[in-house]
Amino acid sequence: MRILIADDHDLLRDTLVAFLDTVDGFETETAADFPGAMTAMDEGDAFDLVLLDLNMPGMNGFDGLESALAREGDQKVALITGNANRGVAEKALALGAAGFLPKTLSAKSLINAVRFMAMGEQYVPIDFMQAKAEQKHPLAEKLADREMQVLKGLTEGKSNKEIARDLDLTEPTIKLYLKTLYRKIDVNNRTQAALVAREAGLY
DSSP states (O other), rough: OEEEEOSSSSHHHHHHHHHTTTTTOOEEESSHHHHHHHHHHHSSSSSSEEETTTTTOTTHHHHHHHHHTTTTOOOOOOEEEEOHHHHHHHHHHHHOOOOEETOOOOOHHHHHHHHHHTTOOBBOOOOHHOOOOOOOHHHHHHSSHHHHHHHHHHHTTTTTHHHHHTTTTOHHHHHHHHHHHHHHHSSSSSHHHHHHHTTTOOO
């Protein structure tokens, strides 16, 4: 089975590859961002399964998932994320994803899930679907999706230019989002905004 693992965190990506390489019949390739994943999907033989990190550069959240699912070759695509909740899992499945993998899965569960999805079945950890719908953090309730994405960039220490590139937006647009963001969470600058987000446990 050919598996593509796309994630911007080197350690996690390497760990997933190490897990899967212990199993006979798995052949893995990797990408560090969404454009790299799309290039890998468009070149060579089709993958049996593509794993996309929901929050990696260029992904744009569910926009990236929809774009990957629309690629020729009918390749199965699943999401992996550290910010896991039932709502995200349900939306991913509704869009046609092969499954949803929280990064907290054990190695054994991960391997079983990958094999299951590569065979054409949908996979989500059962505890996600049995859990009650989670309430959004009060801070997150104040912000639009784009503002949350910009805030995530701030917590990662990225410049306006880097955030604009990741989100496929212009720098002036990012500045407008920052102005609104600061007002909504009652801060004066990017350092304060990042601190508030971290203290709230958002990222």
